Amino acid sequence: MGLPALKEQFELGVQKLAKRDWETEFGQADTVEAYAIVIDQGVMEFAAWRRDIAVQLNEALTSTLMESKNAGPAEALQAIDGVIVTVESCIVSLRAGVDEFGAVDTSDFLLSTQKRRYLNKQIKRGRQVGIDLYNFYVDAYYALLATRSELEEPDDEEAPGFTSGAALEQYLRSELG
């Protein structure tokens, strides 16, 4: 899979989470135990999706680096920048979704203490699905930035290596002017 196809996959991942109508699924679940089943399905579905995309991401980044050796980095840099923009936009959407899920409050639900505790546990697992997906996108974003850095031409002006924090600070502050 190339970078353009990967870009589509990242967009689909966010749509997949958005399409998952947790509210309706929870509404249809008339017992706390049924909530757990809904969450179980989400956990499995997104874990499988992340595994698939991780393989595709690795293949796409490796082939991009290989192809750039023959064709030069310009086209690859343009393609990778396109995926980075998409992934960044997905990260913003996912963060909003995670925050929304974090706002669920069960204190008004008429439940026994034991059932409420169980429900809270399931909600926490549901949040974790979103967090895991969000963290996956953030990691993919850094993997893309890393690959981008490998494609870039070496520096015209090589900076020295630093083994002193103070010396590095002085150097970088002078660079900033």
Add this chain to the structure above:
Amino acid sequence: MKVAVTPTGAFRRDLKRLSNEDADATIRALSLFIEQPTATKLNFELVKHRRGFHSIRATYSTRILLRKKSGIEYDAVAVGNHDYVYGSYFKK
């Protein structure tokens, strides 16, 4: 244990694009990384999907991307503007 860091041209370009506040935090984080690479506040993380790369936290929305050259040598290669969500996120 200290480490050695080389700020690449791409990193220095990214640094110049940051706000003064974020650039200052980025410089301080990288300086701390040299002196105390295991400092908890840096949240040193492996980039799982790209072997040989790590990231550290500069601010709650900025991370520095590092390429490991050898056991104690790193290149600072980019600044990213997203951070991971950690376990404590919903405990606030």
